[in-house]
Amino acid sequence: MSATRSAPAPTSTALAVFASLLLLVGPTSAGDPYAYFDWDVSYVSAAPLGVKQQVIGVNGQFPGPIVNVSTNWNVVVNVLNDLDEPLLITWNGIQHRKNCWQDGVLGTNCPIPSGWNWTYQFQVKDQIGSFFYFPSLNFHRAAGGYGGIIVNNRDVIAVPFDKPDGDFTVFIGDWYNKDHKDLRKALDDGKSLGMPDGVLINGKGPYRYNKTLVPAGIDYETINVHPGRTYRFRVHNVGISTSLNLRIQNHNMLLVETEGSYTVQQNYTNLDIHVGQSYSFLVTMDQNASSDYYIVASARFVNESLWRRVTGVAILRYSNSRGKASGPLPDPPQDLYDKTYSMNQARSIRWNLSAGAARPNPQGSFRYASINVTQQYLLRNEPPVMINGERRATLNGISYSPPETPLRLADQYTVKGVYTLDFPTRPLKGSPKLARSVINGTYRGFMEIIFQNNDTNVQTYHMDGYAFFVVGMDYGEWTEDSRGTYNKGDGVARCTTQVFPGAWTAILVSLDNVGIWNVRAQNLDTWYLGQEVYVRVVNPEDTNKTELPIPGNALYCGLLQKYQKEQVPHHRVKSSSGIIYAEGKFVILMLFLVAIATFT
Ligand SMILES: *[C@@H]1O[C@H](CO)[C@@H](O)[C@H](O)[C@H]1NC(C)=O
Ligand SMILES: *[C@@H]1O[C@H](CO)[C@@H](O)[C@H](O)[C@H]1NC(C)=O
Ligand SMILES: *[C@@H]1O[C@H](CO)[C@@H](O)[C@H](O)[C@H]1NC(C)=O
Ligand SMILES: *[C@@H]1O[C@H](CO)[C@@H](O)[C@H](O)[C@H]1NC(C)=O
Ligand SMILES: *[C@@H]1O[C@H](CO)[C@@H](O)[C@H](O)[C@H]1NC(C)=O
Ligand SMILES: *[C@@H]1O[C@H](CO)[C@@H](O)[C@H](O)[C@H]1NC(C)=O
Ligand SMILES: *[C@@H]1O[C@H](CO)[C@@H](O)[C@H](O)[C@H]1NC(C)=O
Ligand SMILES: *[C@@H]1O[C@H](CO)[C@@H](O)[C@H](O)[C@H]1NC(C)=O
Ligand SMILES: *[C@@H]1O[C@H](CO)[C@@H](O)[C@H](O)[C@H]1NC(C)=O
Ligand SMILES: *[C@@H]1O[C@H](CO)[C@@H](O)[C@H](O)[C@H]1NC(C)=O
Ligand SMILES: *[C@@H]1O[C@H](CO)[C@@H](O)[C@H](O)[C@H]1NC(C)=O
Secondary structure, rough: OOOOOOOOOHHHHHHHHHHHHHOOOOOOOOOOOEEEEEEEOOOOOEEOOOOOOOEEOOOOOOOOOEEEEEEEEEEEEEEEEEOOOOOEEEEEOOOOOHHHHHHHOOOOOOOEEEOOEEEEEEOOOOOOEEEEEEOOOOOHHHHHHOOOEEEEEOOOOOOOOOOOOEEEEEEEEEEEOOOOHHHHHHHOOOOOOOOOOEEEOOEEEEOOOOOOOOOOOOOOEEEEEEOOOOEEEEEOOOOOOEEEEEEEOOOOOEEEEEEEEEEEEEEEEEEEEOOOOEEEEEEEEEOOOOEEEEEEEEEOOOOOOOOOOOOOEEEEOOOOOOOOOOOOOOOOOOOOOOOHHHHHHOOOOOOOOOOOOOOOOOOHHHOOHHHHOOOEEEEOOOEEEEEOOEEEEEEEEEEEEOOOOOOOHHOOOOOOOOOOOOOOOOOOOOOOOOOOOOEEEEOOOOOEEEEEEEEEEOOEEOOOOOEEEEEEEEOOOHHHHHHHHHHHHHHHHHOEEOOOOOOOEEEEEOHHHHHHEEEEOOOOHHHHOOOOOEEEEOOOOOOOOOOOOOOOOOOOHHHHHHOOOOOOOOOEEEEOOEEEEEEHHHHHHHHHHHHHHOOO
């Protein structure tokens, strides 16, 4: 892997797509640059842990290509669904200001049918930082399909550190050798997923640091560096449900950014990165290269002796390295009996108030503590429960059951009865239920959300469309008095926060982005089982200035299916001479013939 990985150059197909799109999509911001991507999302075969399986690649790459743009750029991504199931791509941390139409979750978008393409177009308005995209439906993320998003500062805005000598995107995540359909089936059958088979780093298995634990022949990630230089590492936990501890042998990791905010710069020798979280570190190559160094991502809050295989190991190789990495891995935190270690580490992550981010004014000029809270929700999760004979996960006693018609589309066409706007501000008393209940957010209100985790493992929660302030977390039940412990000055603004078991985390969010926005567990299993809700933010004033119009290429489904025009499916069929397009009708005919052959 080289120090810089460039995003794919715009292809002529992409340009052609764009030309046709100009006629389709709504108003765009003239003057801001465009970046075009043409993606084929398909299965590719891989054996990251030595067991051959189907993973999801983007243009054949796993992880997918990096979207590398700058503040305010327009991003146009034509996605071809080359899977055998419906697909949506969501852009974790991208705020889609005024434009939830592009969010890529079931509440806002109809799934892209197998064989169809759909073109996303959005602006990374007033954002900087490190994010990632992933497929949001059908447990797809367990099979990959993810990739990095980098939003660089505009040239005119100072970054609070010197330009690094290189930029590495690093994906860490737990991994199963079963494919996503089997994992989904296990959950549908009421089972839990059990211990993962390992941890991948950039789609690759562990370096063979221990001959008993790691079989021979596994491809591992190597990051090549030069002595004395400083590199930026953008690390994302894209796994299913395991919190991971990240460390680089003998090296300090200087935390500089998390999910679009510049942090107070502090060195860590290790950092807990929970599912769905993103962090940027600067790492200086200040060692004498007596050997290569281990980069480790190990499972957290589990019995280490049972979970040893759930450890990702990559290699940091200096250009003057004198040999391979060997010996034991650097120690994880020894905090078995100290449940505050990780929470204190989380609390130590602060907003750098004097640094500018996407705009020239300092981040701290938004004084969140001086704004009055106008709405408050306490969202309490519980361990999975049985509802109508199914194992489900809940928030406030409600397990979200997605309607066939996306919520935002239902609003657009004033289709009634798709959802109810009555999500309870406190946990419901009585038996848990399935519902399509949505939070009624007040436009320009200031909402306090307290996540109370009654489950036995760490959960992370994410909100689309916004960055929120993480102002407090503690063990026990949240009470009014807990507000006294809030960080009123430099709580960091981000989009995903952890909530420790038996503890609460409080966030504040300014509801200034019109749309219907997903609030979800990032843990893929609890999300799949219904632990999510949407927040509806509507401007009561009749204006078209606070939300973009529905895009001309919107897909229709559910109660609005009648508006959908047929699309001739395109699958890219691999031939010996490379990739060719096949007309959908032909593919369907072939499938039909195969089906007949199979069933007779
Ligand atoms: C992203 O693009 C910028 C500007 O074109 C370039 O300087 C940088 O090296 C790129 N970063 C990566 C990781 O490709
Ligand atoms: C699908 O891609 C084609 C070009 O390959 C483009 O013309 C069309 O607009 C795309 N469809 C949608 C719904 O985005
Ligand atoms: C905060 O940002 C300022 C302004 O860019 C920078 O000079 C300073 O070093 C940063 N402070 C810390 C502690 O990160
Ligand atoms: C490798 O792992 C096994 C099993 O956990 C352990 O018993 C052994 O001591 C390890 N070997 C080395 C060289 O660390
Ligand atoms: C972080 O650690 C490096 C050494 O690895 C050191 O040079 C630097 O001064 C430290 N920075 C801070 C803010 O502690
Ligand atoms: C430098 O390398 C030697 C082995 O060549 C090792 O013994 C020593 O501890 C290293 N020093 C530092 C500061 O890493
Ligand atoms: C971890 O698991 C091992 C093997 O089952 C067991 O002997 C040990 O007591 C467990 N440790 C803790 C801290 O639970
Ligand atoms: C917040 O509420 C207090 C008391 O209700 C009121 O005095 C104050 O003016 C409000 N502050 C703002 C910024 O609205
Ligand atoms: C939703 O909140 C708005 C105020 O923001 C209020 O006017 C409206 O009546 C509420 N709707 C429901 C169904 O409670
Ligand atoms: C979950 O809630 C029950 C009932 O309030 C309480 O007894 C239990 O301690 C809670 N567990 C956790 C992990 O918060
Ligand atoms: C927005 O509304 C104004 C006035 O109602 C109208 O003139 C304008 O064309 C609309 N703009 C768009 C993009 O629909």
